[in-house]
Amino acid sequence: VALFSPEHGIRGELDEEGIKDSTDEKTGLPIFSLYGQSRRPKPEQLKDLDAIVFDIQDIGVRFYTYEATLLNILEEAAKARKPVFVLDRPNPIGGETVEGATADADKLSFVVSHTVPVRHGLTIGELAQMMNAEKKIGVDLRVIKMENWQRSMWFDQTAQTWTNPSPNMRSLTEATLYPGIGLLETTNVSVGRGTDTPFEVIGAPWLDGQKLASYLNGRNLIGVRFVPIRFTPKASVFANQELGGINIIITSRDNFKPVRAGIEIAVALRKLFPNDWKTENYNRLLANAETFEKIKRGDAPEDIEKLWQSDLETFLKRRTPFLLYK
Numbered sequence: 273v274a275l276f277s278p279e280h281g282i283r284g285e286l287d288e289e290g291i292k293d294s295t296d297e298k299t300g301l302p303i304f305s306l307y308g309q310s311r312r313p314k315p316e317q318l319k320d321l322d323a324i325v326f327d328i329q330d331i332g333v334r335f336y337t338y339e340a341t342l343l344n345i346l347e348e349a350a351k352a353r354k355p356v357f358v359l360d361r362p363n364p365i366g367g368e369t370v371e372g373a374t375a376d377a378d379k380l381s382f383v384v385s386h387t388v389p390v391r392h393g394l395t396i397g398e399l400a401q402m403m404n405a406e407k408k409i410g411v412d413l414r415v416i417k418m419e420n421w422q423r424s425m426w427f428d429q430t431a432q433t434w435t436n437p438s439p440n441m442r443s444l445t446e447a448t449l450y451p452g453i454g455l456l457e458t459t460n461v462s463v464g465r466g467t468d469t470p471f472e473v474i475g476a477p478w479l480d481g482q483k484l485a486s487y488l489n490g491r492n493l494i495g496v497r498f499v500p501i502r503f504t505p506k507a508s509v510f511a512n513q514e515l516g517g518i519n520i521i522i523t524s525r526d527n528f529k530p531v532r533a534g535i536e537i538a539v540a541l542r543k544l545f546p547n548d549w550k551t552e553n554y555n556r557l558l559a560n561a562e563t564f565e566k567i568k569r570g571d572a573p574e575d576i577e578k579l580w581q582s583d584l585e586t587f588l589k590r591r592t593p594f595l596l597y598k
Contacts, residue, residue: 274317275299278328278341279307280438287439307337311382312344318352325357329437330396331447332363334375335454335557338437340385342396343403350411358415360397360596362430364447367393367423367597372451372531373560374583384559389580389587390531391451393423394594401594417596426525440470448525452534458553461541462515466505474537475503475517477510478548485518487540491573495528497521535563535573542570 275296280286282296282303291305304317318324324345328338342358349356372390380386386403388394394402397415404413427434427444436442441450446469453471457463464473475481481500488498499519505511522528541549555564566576 273301274321275301275303276313276317276324276345277303277305277307279337284329284435284437285439306341306344311341313348315348315352318348318354321354323355323357324349325359326396326400327359327361328396329361329435330363330399331437331441331450332365332367332391332393333447333451333454334372334385334388334390334392334559335383336438336450337382338396339399340382342400343385343407346400346404346409346411346413350409353412355412355414356400358397358400358413360395360415360418362418362421362425362427362432363393363395364427364444365391365451366426367395369393370584370587371529371580373558373563373580374587375559376561379555379559379561381556381559383557388591389584390455390558392587392591394591395421395596398591398594398596401596402591405594406590415596421597423595423597440465442470445522446471448522448528449520449530449533452530452532452537453520455531455534455554455557456537458556460509460548460550462505462509462517464503464505465509466507466511467503469519472521473501473503473517473519475501475510475515476548477513477515478545479516479541480544481516481518483544484537484540487544488518488536491536491540493529493533493536495522495524495526496533497523532573532577535567535576538567539570539573539576542567 277291291307293305294303296303330338370389370393374389375384375387377387449471453463461474461476464470485498485500501519504514
């Protein structure tokens with residue numbers, strides 16, 4: 273028996289650049305890192321195992337790295353001819369709504385594991401089935417279904433206790449904002465890491481929060497409002513610097529579109545702070561060349577959103593055979 277650790281450790285508590293192999297203090301079992309020099313289980317680590325059990329809480333966002341870890345496990349297990357049991361868990365932000373650009377096939381990486389939209393509305397078990405079939409991995413995959421979960425449910429309707437799946441994913445609110453605010457993380461703004469409210473704020477030393485909040489509120493987005501703030505992150509980007517920024521407040525989660533909000537903020541930064549906001553890394557998580565070009569041009573967010581629609585309709589058809597819940 274062995275444990276395999278994804279990016280944030282066996283208990284979702286680590287926030288480090290890389291994780292080393294170690295021994296688990298509680299059980300004495302070996303822990304093999306899947307987030308170190310190698311991000312795949314090695315053949316020698318798998319050879320004496322009967323099966324691999326994947327039991328990790330995902331959050332339903334394409335660039336959350338547990339999805340790439342799952343893919344790497346499926347691929348290596350197929351080579352080693354070991355079955356994989358995925359113990360399914362709720363998609364905390366629901367299973368009905370899909371949103372955002374579908375990843376370009378040539379942009380796949382550890383933060384873009386498959387050609388799905390940013391918010392894909394799949395459980396981790398459904399995603400496993402989709403990747404296994406569409407990537408023709410051919411692993412012996414067995415998804416252990418949940419009981420009583422429905423696609424319309426938010427996590428706080430499941431009667432389950434929230435346990436942080438990673439150190440900066442501390443609430444359902446943060447998970448709901450993540451598909452849009454997380455996209456900004458590869459650029460030169462703070463998304464609130466090192467504060468008590470990661471992904472609920474963004475800021476930078478050059479950012480005028482009053483100006484940005486006023487502009488975004490004038491856009492009349494449904495289900496969200498923006499409040500100017502100043503904050504000082506204790507860690508991560510701009511650590512210990514006072515930043516101008518905004519607090520993003522969800523007023524109606526059922527109507528709120530996080531990816532649209534993220535694109536609205538990106539276009540606003542481009543328009544209001546063209547010499548300060550650096551866009552070159554923005555496409556790393558977005559992974560869609562056409563959307564990226566339109567953001568750089570400062571195109572209207574509603575036109576950018578229209579660009580995704582036919583891909584989203586195709587995706588909804590693609591995902592249908594893999595859905596396990598109504």
